[in-house]
Amino acid sequence: MTPTITVDIGTTSIKLCVFDGDGALVVSRRVATPTVGDGIGEVYDVAALLDAVRDFVADLEPPLRRAVQRIALAGVGESGGLVGADLSLRSPMILWHDQRGAALLRDLTPAQRERVYAVTGLPVNANYALSKVAWALAHAEGDTADALWLNVSEFVAALLTGRRWSEPSLASRTMALDLRERRPSREVCALLGVDPAIFPPLRPAALGVAMDPAIAHTWGLDEVTVHVAGHDHMVGGVGADLQPGEMLDSTGTTEGILTLVREPRTDAATAATKIAGGLACDGESFTLFASIPTGGSAFATVRTLLDRDEAEVRALIDRAHRAYLDGKIDLGRVPLVLPRFRGSPPPDKDANARGAIAGVGTDTTAVELVFGCFLGLARQFADVWTLFSADLDRVKVIGPAASNPLWLQLKADLLGAPVSAAGVDEIVSRGAQALAHGARRPWEDALPREIAPDPRRHRMLQDGVAATAARWEHLKAMPA
Incomplete structure (x- = not known):
């Protein structure tokens, strides 16, 4: 190059x-x-x-x-x-x-x-x-x-x-x-x-x-x-050397989910999901893509909700992450957060939709609210991925989420799939250079950090999802 x-x-x-x-x-x-x-x-x-x-x-x-x-x-x-x-x-x-x-x-x-x-x-x-x-x-x-x-x-x-x-x-x-x-x-x-x-x-x-x-x-x-x-x-998919069977989780203000497919999927069942088909940057391969309106912007939303500065919110995220790894998070106490702060993802795709928080008590802590917010993001993310009806070998994460250990671990545990987070910035820009030269950038160049799913936590989260499924669907069904 x-x-x-x-x-x-x-x-x-x-x-x-x-x-x-x-x-x-x-x-x-x-x-x-x-x-x-x-x-x-x-x-x-x-x-x-x-x-x-x-x-x-x-x-x-x-x-x-x-x-x-x-x-x-x-x-x-x-x-x-x-x-x-x-x-x-x-x-x-x-x-x-x-x-x-x-x-x-x-x-x-x-x-x-x-x-x-x-x-x-x-x-x-x-x-x-x-x-x-x-x-x-x-x-x-x-x-x-x-x-x-x-x-x-x-x-x-x-x-x-x-x-x-x-x-x-x-x-x-x-x-x-x-x-x-x-x-x-x-x-x-x-x-x-x-x-x-x-x-x-x-x-x-x-x-x-x-x-x-x-x-x-x-x-x-x-x-x-x-x-x-x-x-x-x-x-970003090119910068991440995205391969068939992998999912790119591209986080910015919004969050994009991208996977490669051999042929365009334009059947009625896929159409009902409202996920988007397209051409890859090489003009030959095909893609399936879904945009989740609330991605990295959730961090700013949490700051506003709690009236905390950036350092304080990061400290709360770190505390929530440590408590989660130590088994000290009680999902029964965690508020259920539907993070549609900027609209809803497929299959609804309603730009006017807004978020909701349920299950807040007089003793709910800031750490529990922060944990609930990022669990809600991971849950919404998992919901959208189910629309793809595709195998998943690995998730590659680029953008702000790559430096948020709580967000990464929740995704790995909820999906039960390994997550590989870029260790360098500007993966999209790296992909742009590679594309301009018709070159390939191996994922290893991004110095990825590997996050493995934990079977015990996977079962705990799946049980929590099942226990709150009715309330989750009720929140999603609220009028915009």
Whole structure:
């Protein structure tokens, strides 16, 4: 491989890194993802986003900057906007969770919804790009005849190269791509009156485009190629060297569950689960993916609930973890926490859903509440995994959960499966570098820490799940 700048555009932050030719992390920076309001919701502040990338490059030591040969971009999968041939925005650059196109989906019949899943592998949902495309076309300022729909990372690549293209794993999150044909579906696009030509041609991550020489010169770079690595969770799968039979647990603000499959699963039974099918970053393999809206954001929720600072909450988590390992946690005293703090995962997928806590007594302690919160996260995680109907040899964990021993142990014990947690940061960015070079990064490079399930604790948790099953289902059934 060669020295590479990676840009991972996340929901709450942009991760900027430089890796050397051996794949070692040399420099990294995180900045808040810049957004602004547009009167409907929040959208990307694309000028500020590009400034953040340019500032990072400008702050590199000149020898390191001149050594860079590639820029690889990853990002959230359902964001995007209309981009003209002159690279001007013809619509806002819309965030992934934006619902402004939801009304356009309400009149689709059950048969049409089934057909969408059969073709695209995606359940009908306003998070996916197609309804945003239709909304953007209806509300665009000026002519859209030359406009193409680009994901936010694809747009940054276009600004750096002057070329517009789409990456396979990102294209498969538009709800417009025919998974088997690997091209936009005229049939599905017609349901919302969208011309499939609005979607640009596919280009795999390894096939880069030369950076505009004038921009490269201004930024102090030599000859550089720009690569769109793909959907951040899928790129994380590459960084984790995900294999068939394994599950990637990609934790950030949200939590993503990813596994590889040999053929797309678009049957009616899978459609009922509302888990998402897609293309892997190589454009050849297929994926099954589910997003759990509450992931790492639960930590901030616990801080707010308890009015504690970060260090205090971490101390409570450590105390809960020690008590759990020592057999001093009484599940009968632990509150039942349904952690839908940011919405519900499949099969409900209700953005308006909120969490609930049951079983709190006058003597409930902060440690018990914290334990209940992370047990609830693990339980919700296990519920979603059952939708995949897949064998599980190992769970690979990346992101914030990889440094949370309580969360990791609860997952291993509840699932009864070994968990392997990355010991280094920025697995998505590592995957982006590998994809830009058509290379493989062995999981051992991530210095993983192995967490084995404990049979006694597995039985204890399973008994606790059974004892509280009725209450758990009641909490999930509460109106949003």
